[in-house]
Amino acid sequence: MRKFTAANYRVMPWKNGGGTTTELYVEGSGGAAFLWRVSIADVAADGPFSIFAGYDRHIMAIEGSGMVLNGGPNGPIEVNPKFIPRSFSGDWSIDSRLIAGPVRDFNLMSRRESVESSLACIEVTESLQLGEPDVTAFAHLLQGELEVSGQKFLTGDSLLLTPGEIVRGSSSAARLALCRVKQRG
Structure with missing residues (x-):
C-alpha cells in the first residue's frame, strides 16, 4: 500500500x-x-x-x-x-x-486497448475491505477520515493497492472515490 x-x-x-x-x-x-x-x-x-x-x-x-x-x-x-x-x-x-x-x-x-477501468463512489460508515486479485485499486478520500492498516488518511489523501493487496479500513463517516484498473489479456 x-x-x-x-x-x-x-x-x-x-x-x-x-x-x-x-x-x-x-x-x-x-x-x-x-x-x-x-x-x-x-x-x-x-x-x-x-x-x-x-x-x-x-x-x-x-x-x-x-x-x-x-x-x-x-x-x-x-x-x-x-x-x-x-x-x-x-x-x-x-x-x-x-x-x-x-x-x-x-x-x-x-x-482502452491495455486496461479495463471503473470508477465508484463509496460511503464508509463502519469497516471496509479494499483490494482484489488482478486489480490495481486507487482510492481518494473525498470527505472524512479513514484508518487503513494502522495509517490515518484525511480528506484529500489517496492510497494505491497493487493487484492482490488486500487491506481493511474503518471510519465513522467517510466518502471515497474508488478507481479499479485491470490489465487486459
Whole structure:
C-alpha cells in the first residue's frame, strides 16, 4: 500500500490549454502516452474537453452543481448529482456546459486497448475491505477520515493497492472515490 498526500500531487495544464488539473496518480510514461491517470479538475467555464483518443474516461462531480457534456453519439451526459460516476469515450469531441457555476470533478482515464477501468463512489460508515486479485485499486478520500492498516488518511489523501493487496479500513463517516484498473489479456 502506498499513501499519497497533497505534497505528491502535480498541477498541470489541460491538454487543450483551457484550464488546469491536479494529477493525483499516473501509471505509465506520463504525458500523452500514460496507461491510466487519476486527476481532479476545476471547471470554471463552459468549454471543450480535451480529446484523448484510445482512452476510456470516467468522471464525477465532487463539488458544485455539475455540468452537462454534449457531443457524444449517445446524446448529453449529465454529470450531476455529485458522486455519481459517468463514463464516455475519450475519442468523442465533447463540450461542457456548467449547470450553475464552477464545478470540481474527479477523473479516471485509461488506455482502452491495455486496461479495463471503473470508477465508484463509496460511503464508509463502519469497516471496509479494499483490494482484489488482478486489480490495481486507487482510492481518494473525498470527505472524512479513514484508518487503513494502522495509517490515518484525511480528506484529500489517496492510497494505491497493487493487484492482490488486500487491506481493511474503518471510519465513522467517510466518502471515497474508488478507481479499479485491470490489465487486459
